[in-house]
Amino acid sequence: MTAKVAKNSNRGSRPGERRGGRKKGTPNKVTVALKDAAREYTQDALNTLVSVMAGGEGVPAAAQVSAAREILDRGYGKASTVLTGDEDGGPLQLVSRIELIGVRPDDSRED
Secondary structure (H helix, E strand, C coil): CCCCCCCCCCCCCCCCCCCCCCCCCCCCHHHHHHHHHHHCCHHHHHHHHHHHHHCCCCCCHHHHHHHHHHHHHHHHCCCCCCCCCCCCCCCCCCCCCCCCCCCCCCCCCCC
16 A cells, blocks of 8 residues: 655645734734733823832932833833944944965975
């Protein structure tokens, strides 16, 4: 008895092909529910951050700065990170160097 071998099987995915799961951009249902529940406390959370930022007795300065940073990040977005290449703030430069060193096999003389 000979085994049957499929010559053109539709099994497996081709490169770049998606067969299962959520469509790209569709949020996870659990994540959506969790975000909705967390958004109910937005005003309370903001009020807490404002009270910490305002300070008072026993509130460390580090906590005040952290609260202020969180408020600003939520209101205006996080500050972008600028990468600089030199001390003058110039752009990054990528330098590639290929070095060829020739060696003769019979060049084992001692000078």
